[in-house]
Amino acid sequence: MLNCKQTSQLVSQSLDRNLTLRERLAVRLHLLICKYCRRFQRQLHAMRKAFKRMSEAIENDPSIQLPPETKARISATIESTHQ
């Protein structure tokens, strides 16, 4: 029987690799009886989702623009490269 420490480790690893059948069953069994580890699992998934959402928000925000100074600098570099 897994304890909370072992379960939380496997829950985290399940985001990085496929758990073995035995590990999956052991985790599932523990989660059945432990609401804190269920909470932990839900929150890890929520965190990953939130990071993804944050990336999408940045990518789709037209108010985020390359600073004009940087644009000017790149523009100058383009000029000099073609001299």
Place this chain on the structure above:
Amino acid sequence: MTTPNAHDWLTEHSDYLYRFALARLRDTHLAEDVVQETFIAAIKSPSFAEQSSPRTWLTGILKHKIIDVMRKNVREIAASNLMNDEDANMDEFFDETGHWSEQPLAWDIPHDALQQKQFLTTLQSCMDKLPTKLASLFMMRDIHETDNEEICKELNITSTNAWVMLYRARMGIRKCLEINWLQA
């Protein structure tokens, strides 16, 4: 000559490329640098004039530049010795029988737009608080979605090491959220 073309591309695509880079690097200076490097690489490329879909082509170059930055970050981490750190110990989270010493409190991503924005800001600041090496590894995996095998190759560590470190990063961010979001 190709010069006017490059300037048009700068006007049309640089903001898009910048946002693309910023979403992945989460650092304005690094994002500006990779966009600049992308344009320089583009105008030096022999296939520059033949591009019918410049945005796709430029994004492809940018992706490589971003990976280079991540690689450089993680190499520096590897050099600083991954496993030897004060946060290596997880005992603060669990008692000697392996039970939570502080049981996780209930929270979820808020639905309300404003609250969600505040939540994401807190999440970002929690990530920023991680030790650099953990943060970079975490970004490679959870933001950049690099696969585990590639991470291990880049860092020259075993899969087990990577899992342990990602576990620590997630435990740290989760705890930080609990303190700064829930109890704020």
